[in-house]
Amino acid sequence: MYWRLLIPCFSLFILTPTLPAVQANDDTDKVGWWWYEMEPAPEEERATEDEKILPSLSNFTVEALWNMHPDDFHELLTGIHKKAVKTLKEADVKDYLVIQDIARRKALGYANVASMVVQKYPSLSLEADYPTNIPGQNAKTQQQISEIKTVIGEAQDDFALIYFYSPSCHFCDAQNKILQLFQTKHPWRIKGVNIANNPKIAENLGVHAVPYLVLLSKKTKKSLPIAAGVITLKELETRLHRGIRLLNETITPEAFSMFDFEKGGGFDVTAPLKLTSGPIQ
Numbered sequence: 001m002y003w004r005l006l007i008p009c010f011s012l013f014i015l016t017p018t019l020p021a022v023q024a025n026d027d028t029d030k031v032g033w034w035w036y037e038m039e040p041a042p043e044e045e046r047a048t049e050d051e052k053i054l055p056s057l058s059n060f061t062v063e064a065l066w067n068m069h070p071d072d073f074h075e076l077l078t079g080i081h082k083k084a085v086k087t088l089k090e091a092d093v094k095d096y097l098v099i100q101d102i103a104r105r106k107a108l109g110y111a112n113v114a115s116m117v118v119q120k121y122p123s124l125s126l127e128a129d130y131p132t133n134i135p136g137q138n139a140k141t142q143q144q145i146s147e148i149k150t151v152i153g154e155a156q157d158d159f160a161l162i163y164f165y166s167p168s169c170h171f172c173d174a175q176n177k178i179l180q181l182f183q184t185k186h187p188w189r190i191k192g193v194n195i196a197n198n199p200k201i202a203e204n205l206g207v208h209a210v211p212y213l214v215l216l217s218k219k220t221k222k223s224l225p226i227a228a229g230v231i232t233l234k235e236l237e238t239r240l241h242r243g244i245r246l247l248n249e250t251i252t253p254e255a256f257s258m259f260d261f262e263k264g265g266g267f268d269v270t271a272p273l274k275l276t277s278g279p280i281q
Helices: 001-014 062-066 070-087 092-119 134-154 170-185 199-204 233-247
Strands: 157-165 190-194 212-217 223-228
Touching: 062 092, 092 212, 157 170, 170 190, 170 233, 190 212, 212 233, 223 233
Parallel strands: 157 190
Antiparallel strands: 157 212, 212 223
């Protein structure tokens, strides 16, 4: 019985070729791909600096350069530039400045056409949503301030701020003053929690540093971190405006920074796309 089990084992020893011993400390064996040694390229693929073919504008007409595919034009532009830097010859530098001038004119032409298209199709413009002049910017700022004040004011009975602090935290002293300013503008309830005396509460809300502010919905018991570290009064109001609407599910995460008055406009990612088709008349 035992001999029947041993016969296959002896067969394996007889049929298996002897392998050379591995010398772990022999650095001469540490070669090849596994030791980050890349296989050298074939000799015929190694081009010397003198063998590299450098492009020339003499092979192209102005019309061909103007109508060239952008990918091909970019490749040629790069090659002409490298040639000018390599040779430092007057003719090569001139070629680069010529093709660069063509690129500049192309870019200017595109910018002009884009400006005309946006003016002709106002739905593609953001002027109504993001004015660039001072009167328009002032009007938009007033809309933002008004909406933030309204959202925070209407939420004061349904939400609360939990403020984690430590008596030995100097940053908390700065945040305390900002929270006092906040309460002079908005009669919100702010619950202060000493992190040293309430480690369990802090752990449940993922608080590891102070000052730390958490927005809490009294209705749903859902919470959202507002800040870890000192934030200004303006930052606090902005984050509350966003957090309140997110917890109330009046906005989605992809519209987190959008104001209500911007719904349906260019900054509303959920608004239907306004596609304009057909040739320009």
